[in-house]
Amino acid sequence: MLTETGKEYLRYVTEAFDILLLGQQNSRHAAAAPRLMLYTLPSLATKWLLPELHNWRACTPDVDLALHGTHAQFDFNTMHADFVICFGEERYAQLEKKFLFHDEVLPVPSPELIACYQGRKLLSKAPLIHLEWVNERRFLPNWRDWFQAKEIEEPEPQPSFIFNLTLLALHAAVAGAGVILGQRNLIANELASGTLVIVDELSLPHSKPNFLAWPQRTLSQPGSRQPIAWPVELAGTDS
Structure with a gap:
């Protein structure tokens, strides 16, 4: 039977072997x-x-x-x-x-938001979600650019949402907060699942x-x- 001193020594020896084993496993993992x-x-x-x-x-x-x-x-x-x-x-x-890839943006709302509006009223009356990248905003098409490219009058200012992070803006759109100019490469899963819907095929490319x-x-x-x-x-x- 081990004495108290022996038990204490065994504890340290066991811990030391555990550390050696962990180091050996990590070394093998790093090598592999x-x-x-x-x-x-x-x-x-x-x-x-x-x-x-x-x-x-x-x-x-x-x-x-x-x-x-x-x-x-x-x-x-x-x-x-x-x-x-x-x-x-x-x-x-x-x-x-x-x-x-060279990404592009196009208007996408949630099905729930579409149900609240009819036809063109969606883009003229529904809240628009704006994305403002502080350092890169000039390279990102905005709603004014899109309405000009569509050759339709920009709607009267409505209460809207402004985000500086793409993920926040996308989550807001999925939640039905408004219509976003979604990046095609980032919304593939939402389009496939139907949580976001393309309401107009006009797309604008990023500048980079x-x-x-x-x-x-x-x-x-x-x-x-x-x-x-x-x-x-x-x-x-x-x-």
């Missing part, structure tokens, strides 16, 4: 599963990438993906990351890039496309080719 870090806008991460993560795992079972959502410009010289999905390419002019960008050093990382091929395949382009 390279980790790559991808930064992108939260809206793109949530609405465009997350629904396809099962395909990532199916295609790349041996690579860990760390997905970070951010609105900030990323500095690859001072912060650790392997890839970024960026809106436009001017901020990352020195990086390698792949074109992903989205790219996948990475520094040259990223290509030396194990498994780095998969994060390039995956979003390019998802976007449906290899240009």
Whole structure:
């Protein structure tokens, strides 16, 4: 039978072996599963990438993906990351890039909101949801642009909702708060499920496309080719 001193010693020995075992497991996992870090806008991460993560795992079972959502410009010289999905390419002019898609917006409300209005009254009387990206607003088509392109008179100002985050604006539209100029690549699931409905096929393109960008050093990382091929395949382009 162990003495109290022996029991105390056994506890420390057991903890030490547990730590060694955990370290061994982590080392094996690190060796078997390279980790790559991808930064992108939260809206793109949530609405465009997350629904396809099962395909990532199916295609790349041996690579860990760390997905970070951010609105900030990323500095690859001072912060650790392997890839970024960026809106436009001017901020990352020195990086390698792949074109992903050039998004467009078109008017989409919820079925519940449509039921409250009739025909053209929907766009002239229903609340409009406005999205204002502080630093990028000039690149995002707004309602005034859409009415001008449609060649119809802009309706009299109505009480509306203004958001600075795409996800907030989309959630508001799904909840029936108003009509949003939804980004086609971000509302695919809502259109498929019927929680948002296209009420006019006139679409306006963003002024800048989205790219996948990475520094040259990223290509030396194990498994780095998969994060390039995956979003390019998802976007449906290899240009």
